[in-house]
Amino acid sequence: MFKLFKKSIIALLIFSPIILIAQNQKECYNTVKYCHHAKKQGYIYNMQSESGAFVQGDTAELSIIVYKNMEYRISLCSPSHMDLNGNFEFKIVEKMTKGEWQDVVKDGETKRRRVYVTTEVVRYDNTEDENNQEFIFQSNKTRKISVKVYIPEMSGEENYDLSGQAYSCVGLLIEHQRGVVTGFSR
Amino acid sequence: MMNYKSNKMFSKFMSLILCLVILACNNENKEPNNQENNDVDTTQVVNVEIDEINTNLILDTNINYQVPTPNELFSIIKDLEVTFDASLLNSTENDDKYTNGLLQALNFGIYSADLAFSASFGASNEALKYFGIVRDYGDKLKVSNAFDQTVFNRIENNIENNNIDSLFTISNETYFSAYSYLEENDRGATLSLIISGGWIEGLYIMTNLEKYNEGSELSYRISDQRFTYENLLGFMAKYNDDDLVSDMMSELAELEEVFLSFEQSEEEVITNKTKDGKYNFDGGVTLKMNQDQFNVLKEKVNELRTSIVEATI
Numbered sequence: 484m485f486k487l488f489k490k491s492i493i494a495l496l497i498f499s500p501i502i503l504i505a506q507n508q509k510e511c512y513n514t515v516k517y518c519h520h521a522k523k524q525g526y527i528y529n530m531q532s533e534s535g536a537f538v539q540g541d542t543a544e545l546s547i548i549v550y551k552n553m554e555y556r557i558s559l560c561s562p563s564h565m566d567l568n569g570n571f572e573f574k575i576v577e578k579m580t581k582g583e584w585q586d587v588v589k590d591g592e593t594k595r596r597r598v599y600v601t602t603e604v605v606r607y608d609n610t611e612d613e614n615n616q617e618f619i620f621q622s623n624k625t626r627k628i629s630v631k632v633y634i635p636e637m638s639g640e641e642n643y644d645l646s647g648q649a650y651s652c653v654g655l656l657i658e659h660q661r662g663v664v665t666g667f668s669r
Numbered sequence: 670m671m672n673y674k675s676n677k678m679f680s681k682f683m684s685l686i687l688c689l690v691i692l693a694c695n696n697e698n699k700e701p702n703n704q705e706n707n708d709v710d711t712t713q714v715v716n717v718e719i720d721e722i723n724t725n726l727i728l729d730t731n732i733n734y735q736v737p738t739p740n741e742l743f744s745i746i747k748d749l750e751v752t753f754d755a756s757l758l759n760s761t762e763n764d765d766k767y768t769n770g771l772l773q774a775l776n777f778g779i780y781s782a783d784l785a786f787s788a789s790f791g792a793s794n795e796a797l798k799y800f801g802i803v804r805d806y807g808d809k810l811k812v813s814n815a816f817d818q819t820v821f822n823r824i825e826n827n828i829e830n831n832n833i834d835s836l837f838t839i840s841n842e843t844y845f846s847a848y849s850y851l852e853e854n855d856r857g858a859t860l861s862l863i864i865s866g867g868w869i870e871g872l873y874i875m876t877n878l879e880k881y882n883e884g885s886e887l888s889y890r891i892s893d894q895r896f897t898y899e900n901l902l903g904f905m906a907k908y909n910d911d912d913l914v915s916d917m918m919s920e921l922a923e924l925e926e927v928f929l930s931f932e933q934s935e936e937e938v939i940t941n942k943t944k945d946g947k948y949n950f951d952g953g954v955t956l957k958m959n960q961d962q963f964n965v966l967k968e969k970v971n972e973l974r975t976s977i978v979e980a981t982i
Binding site: 512530533546607622659 | 731734736737748897938949953
């Protein structure tokens with residue numbers, strides 16, 4: 484009976500970290516609520532914010548829509564890996580899509596289809612701005628932009644997923660408030 | 670004998686542990702943001718299926734697409750010189766028609782957008798009425814925890830005090846609670862149907878608020894919906910293996926031709942930094958629609974919206 488108890492304890496010791504890690508992935512939902520909200524500055528939480536489990540050393544991309552004359556604040560946080568805070572690298576990229584007609588071969592047939600070619604313009608890169616961890620901007624028109632975030636590899640205590648990769652819970656917080664209307668009306 | 674029993678018990682114990690591990694791993698695989706899911710194969714499969722939906726859009730499943738809420742949309746629209754029109758709201762009497770999950774999810778989105786429209790424009794009586802129906806749908810779709818009595822009381826108090834801003838904030842919080850609840854409970858397919866319902870209602874209201882007026886701010890805001898359309902399809906593509914979602918994507922694809930026909934002009938891209946460390950984005954792409962394009966878009970949106978509110982979809 485003692486042997487059974489001993490085996491059970493060993494099994495628990497072996498498997499419990501794996502169960503906990505799998506649950507941690509689930510716990511990454513809503514990480515963004517732990518990020519610093521700038522409510523005092525008048526910002527409202529924007530539903531395009533995102534939380535998730537990310538592999539360290541990887542890049543994540545979030546496509547959002549920003550409305551004309553609205554001021555946005557973008558920031559990042561990782562409550563599970565405090566050492567990541569202050570070290571995120573991110574870029575704000577605007578993708579401009581242009582339609583052009585091209586011959587596309589599908590099922591052996593050549594069809595003329597409108598194909599959309601996308602060019603990327605980097606609007607902001609925090610590595611060129613003293614690694615600033617928040618970005619506040621306003622746009623003179625509605626745009627579709629992408630936030631590309633690099634999750635740096637940090638030494639120290641790490642969590643691992645089942646494939647052995649280090650992961651972190653990261654929140655990308657987007658907030659908005661009515662911006663200052665400038666210039667002439669279109 | 671005892672030893673055999675012990676071994677058997679140990680085997681059962683180990684099986685239980687393994688089951689727990691497998692269950693935990695399965696849950697993990699549903700995590701939409703897990704980079705492990707974003708491999709090349711997934712991208713190819715989803716893109717092939719999207720291709721069958723007849724979209725020419727380039728949707729990359731490695732990207733997380735987000736869609737602004739109806740609250741955010743109407744906070745922009747209310748700044749334009751347009752007036753609230755209660756006749757555009759989906760009648761709460763249509764409620765009985767929505768007997769299946771698809772109709773309930775789509776109309777939950779529609780009623781949520783109606784709530785946002787009413788709250789943004791300070792139509793307090795309508796806001797209270799639509800909050801009530803949204804709360805009922807929260808029960809039907811089992812997201813009722815997002816709409817507790819405290820929130821309902823707060824809305825009533827704000828209406829009594831004519832506090833429009835708080836009404837709008839509560840409407841925003843309500844949508845957020847429902848959204849988060851569905852996302853956390855791996856109900857992304859239902860969430861994407863709700864979002865598409867809200868998006869359709871937003872566009873329906875915008876295209877029916879006023880007659881087409883070339884160069885008006887409203888016409889530009891309608892043209893801008895092409896961007897949100899692209900992200901809506903991108904968001905839904907994650908749940909494309911659900912038949913209801915892929916059917917809805919096919920319905921939405923009917924709007925694509927007119928959206929993509931909008932005139933597109935480009936200006937030099939300029940990013941300025943202000944003295945207070947904030948940035949301004951200037952230049953880039955401007956979309957513009959003409960009278961004919963507006964008419965086609967309006968007709969198609971009205972048709973799609975009618976099929977949802979009349980439960981014929």
